[in-house]
């Protein structure tokens with residue numbers, strides 16, 4: 001049987017913080033427990049938000065924390081042709097259209113205003129920027145899928161989200177498009193990520209089906225919150241994990257993930273990963289909305 005693949009995909013918008021360490025550790029342990037490979041991807045497609053040097057610092061922090069990944073990191077900003085090829089495929093199916101609407105032109109789901117008038121004919125040149133490109137979700141039906149940790153989910157894409165942006169007005173490819181192209185390119189079989197992306201999944205399933213790409217399994221992880229349940233504070237989330245003793249940071253992340261406590265004699269980050277992977281138990285994450293700091 002081919003080996004499965006998990007991944008962690010940080011954005012270079014700052015240093016690795018506690019919330020992203022927890023996400024990285026969950027996906028890595030989940031993959032390792034299954035005997036899967038674990039890969040990295042740099043989600044730097046939004047160049048306007050990238051912080052110079054952040055990517056290198058994230059990778060060196062992960063290395064110091066004992067994370068081990070296979071293959072070179074996939075860098076989105078170097079993969080733009082693959083996203084253009086995906087747009088070609090959507091356009092060939094007459095699913096792609098030019099949209100001039102602004103934020104104030106509609107509320108809630110996009111109502112399909114430019115769907116017909118903006119439709120791009122197969123092979124026609126696409127405007128490079130200044131207009132958004134959306135994918136037509138007409139007749140996409142109700143998408144149902146079973147999230148490994150959050151249970152059965154459903155969304156009627158057309159009425160709840162509407163035709164969504166696949167290339168932004170500023171010319172950058174949208175996250176929804178890049179993530180499905182990249183997951184396929186990296187052969188990802190299982191996506192472990194924060195529950196804040198749960199309602200994005202139907203958009204990705206829809207694109208995977210249109211583009212003929214394999215559908216990975218999904219497991220959405222509760223988010224780390226303050227003891228009172230509020231969003232992780234700026235000071236705590238920005239407290240650089242890089243400055244913590246690696247085993248201390250890993251033990252804290254394991255505690256947040258409600259994992260068994262590794263024995264105190266383990267003083268090495270690599271051994272800690274191995275122990276935690278062998279004892280990985282995602283059951284306490286099932287259906288949980290939040291992971292509370294204490």
Ligand SMILES: [Zn+2]
Nearest residue numbers: 099100101114
């Ligand atoms: Zn429009």
